[in-house]
Amino acid sequence: MNYIAEVDGLEFPVEILDEHHIRFGEEILAVDFTAVSGQPLYSLIVNGESFEGYVYQDEGKWQVLLLGQSYSIIIEDEREKRLRSADASYKTPGNEFSLKAPMPGLAALVPVFEGQIVEKGQILIILESMKMQNELRAPFAGAVTRLKVKTGEIVQQKQILLSLVAPTSNDIP
Numbered sequence: 428m429n430y431i432a433e434v435d436g437l438e439f440p441v442e443i444l445d446e447h448h449i450r451f452g453e454e455i456l457a458v459d460f461t462a463v464s465g466q467p468l469y470s471l472i473v474n475g476e477s478f479e480g481y482v483y484q485d486e487g488k489w490q491v492l493l494l495g496q497s498y499s500i501i502i503e504d505e506r507e508k509r510l511r512s513a514d515a516s517y518k519t520p521g522n523e524f525s526l527k528a529p530m531p532g533l534a535a536l537v538p539v540f541e542g543q544i545v546e547k548g549q550i551l552i553i554l555e556s557m558k559m560q561n562e563l564r565a566p567f568a569g570a571v572t573r574l575k576v577k578t579g580e581i582v583q584q585k586q587i588l589l590s591l592v593a594p595t596s597n598d599i600p
Contacts, residue, residue: 433501441502485561487529523572524591526563528582532556541574545591552576552588569593 430441432451442450449456459472467483471493480493489500536553539545545565552563573590576582 428504430502430504433503434498435500483559484529486563522593524566524569524593525587526551526589526591528554528584528586528588529561529563530554530556531584532561532582534576534578534580534582534588535560537574537576537578539571539574539589541571543571545569545571551591554582563588565591567591567593 428443430443432439432441439452440450444450444455447457447459449458457472457474459470461470462468463470463479467481469480469482471478471480478493480491482489482491484490487501489502491498491500533555534552535555537551538553539549539551545551545568547565547568549565550562551565551571554561554563569591571589572592573587576586576588582588
C-alpha cells in the first residue's frame, strides 16, 4: 500500500511492503510498532534500534513526540491527497468548509453560534475523546453556518459539526 507522509510540511513517500517492512523514500526499513498499555505511548523498533514515542491525533493530524522532538504528521494514501488538494479551494471567498469530527467523542464546548464571524485559529468546538480535549479551530476567517452540534452532544468520527464560509469581497468593509 502506498502512502504519503507529510512531516512538518515535508512530504515523504511510504510504501507498506509487509507486516514488518516499509519503504520510506528510497530506504527499506524493518519496523515493529506496538502500543504500550493501551496508552498513547508506543514502542517502535526500526532496523533493530528501539524508540518510545507518544502518538495522538489532533485536528486531523497525528502529533508525535519522539526523542524530545514534536512532529505534526499527515498520512494519506494517494487518493486522499488528491482529494485534499482539490478541497483546498474551500478558502476561496464564498466557498463553504465543513468541519468534521476527526474522532468520535463528546462536544465538551461549542463556544460559537450560527452566523458568528470568527477569526482564523479561533476555537470552534472542544471535542473530548479518550479523556483528552481537542480544540477544533477555524482554518480561516469566516462566518459560522449550519451549526449541527450543541455542547454535551456525542459525535461520531467524520460527522459534520458545522460549516464555515469564507467572506467575499462584498463582505469586507
